[in-house]
Amino acid sequence: MTQLLSTRRWMDLLTPEQQKTYSSAIRKGYFATYDGYRWRHEFYGAFIWKHPGRVKIIDKFKQVIGRAPLWEDITDDNLRDVKEELDASYAPNSVRTICAEINAIIRENAESKDIPSMSYARVLRAKKVVVQSVFLTDEEIRKIHEYRPKTVRRRHAKRIFMLECLCGARFSDCLRLSPVNLSSDGRTLTYVSKKTNHEVTVPVHPWLREYLVPSSPIEPQSLAVPSYNDAIRFFCQSCGIDQQVKVYQAGREQTGPKWKFVSTHTGRRSFATNLSLKNVPLEQIALMMGHFTGNAPDVSMTQRYIVTRLQLSPAAFQAFMIPGSERAAAENEAYNNPTNDFDDFDDFDIPEDEQLVIPERPQTEAS
Template identity: 25%
Template sequence: MSSLVLQSTHGVIRFSLKDSIKSLELTPKKESLIMLHFSSKGRRFKRSIGYKCNLKNWDVTKQRVKTGKGMVTNAYEVNSFIGNIQSYAEGELTKMKKENGSIDVKMLSSLIEKRIKGGGEIDRDEERNKDLIYYSKKVLEQKKSQIKIGTIRSCNQTIKMLEKYEKSKGYLLQFDDIDLSFYRSFVQFLEKEGYSLNSVGKHIKNLKVFLNDALTNGITDNAIFKSRSFKVLKETTTDIFLTKSEVGILAKEDFSLRSKIELARDIFLIGCLTGQRVSDYNGLTDENIEIIDGHKFIKVRQKKTDTIIHIPITSKIKEIMNRYNGKFPPKLSESKLRENIKLACKKIGFKDLITVSYTKGGQLVKKVVPKYDLVKTHTARRTFCTNHYIDQKPIQNIMLFSGHKTEREFLKYVRIEKREEALLVIESGFFD
């Protein structure tokens, strides 16, 4: 291969006429644009260098304008320009490989285009901000002290999937690439990766956060993500609650010989009796106790909403605290809490078979599982809301303790069958 072609682990740069050799052979005097071509591991771009040449004066092998007898007057000028662009591109490639360990193809394309047009130095940070993943990582790093660890973890998972998508497509995602075609393609990609519909929706939701930040900060004017068609996919999951009877059975079961299960059970019961999220009911301390007019309350500043909630310390909560010398159960890691509360419910015998259905990999999945296998840390909050709703307590009063802002959000937590709900209405005297 000619030494004029750069070929290495970085990529290949070559120069050719825009029109095909076959077509130019029919019209050898036709002027055709001289093009720079770059390719690296399936990623490529091409740029016109601004000069033209006909096939008669173009050396296909050397990829330069012919010199010598009968040459065009600006042959040396054009060849010098080609050599300058090639040297510049090679230098940028080496720099990228050394600094980043990889080639930013779109950045290289922008740099070469700027060089060809004779512009000044390109603002690399401004140019890189057009790169969706680069900008998303930058935003996440800047905001990590302001957002929760769970949110950071979720957003990082989305960024990893975008990187995997990029790799599968062979090009870098920029904000201008985001359209409804990309949306559909990315959703299909996530489905092929085996994600459930709600997980796909989570990634789209995180992506929209990055896109909105870029739009707000003037990085892009692309607002297609605001379209109704660019929607966050979701479906209602099969979530369960424990009945008042089951909560009572769970509370009375003797787990004293299995301390980890007993601790998980007690922490979970605190959740069932307070209606809080696991981030708020797991790890309560004496600092959460507040006395108001002689009554003891648990004061919680909900981590998700920053809402302050006061929940009375009832006799049932006191019974649990008595097992810990009048204090709240010590905090347990969420993974251990999830694992051991399932074991507790399995041992007790919460084995009613429940049909669950969900969409995974773009396909509807249905299966039957025992109730204990569906118990999660969030089941405690659903249990509190649903049981008080069944007892026909005023929704606004339940929300006072759960912290829900609207009835619509609250009712998402009520997990009872329609027939049971109809029975409740009848018992309330609706038809009397």
């Protein structure tokens, strides 16, 4: 009976949209005592309310503390234990992001709450490590476009992933896109980014329209990120996106087929990288990805999404040349490889099977 009353309480207090947003936390029972603002003012409520997709982090606290964490549980010892759990479960950069989110919640409430930890910023400090990512080429994206998944969930995952690749929107924004976002002439797609509240406009790719409509009436409205990653890796593997690549992730060098390293952000990275390879100005790519600082394009943020290595200029190589080395190298080449002194050498007809063929250097993954 008490559980029924609790269920009615949060159902009465949450809008249908909020019930959808916090469905994971509701399923795990964190909303059983929800009563509005007071619930949101406890640590676990404040964290879940701001980061509904991070319920597993509260699970980590619960595992360490034995209950959903209150402000009185935010001690140095508890934070150290939670960080140790995070280090064991997530990649270093993910731990850094999560620690920054926990840190921000504590900092926002430090003046009004009685928080035992005085060193939370130091305890939650985590280093950023270098990460190499992959992107999909236009040809690989075409293979996914032509692929036909057999299950409703995989069709949903393909639809969202293709939206990422074709318009560069974030996963959370792709879930909300529909034909309503198209301009009256059908040339552009416009939406307001859920994360930044900036309006973003992107030219419409010829394949985009079909992915703005659910593939089935029973297509799920959302998909957990781990399930989404599993689905897109499955159809990338099925499409033969299996070129061997070497990347640096989770603090170590890893080698494997390309599909293995595809994840939720790969579509967005592919969008930015392919535009860059087509010489679209970085400021324009930033506008299409919703990267802003104030009202100006934030190209530094956009650059992080472009999976190509910076090229050394000819001047850089010239700076390392020893004076006179070019002439010495030329003389040495002439001595070791003398040529025939025929003015009409090009007139000699060498049979095709005797011609020297220099094999092309195999292309390597830019990421």
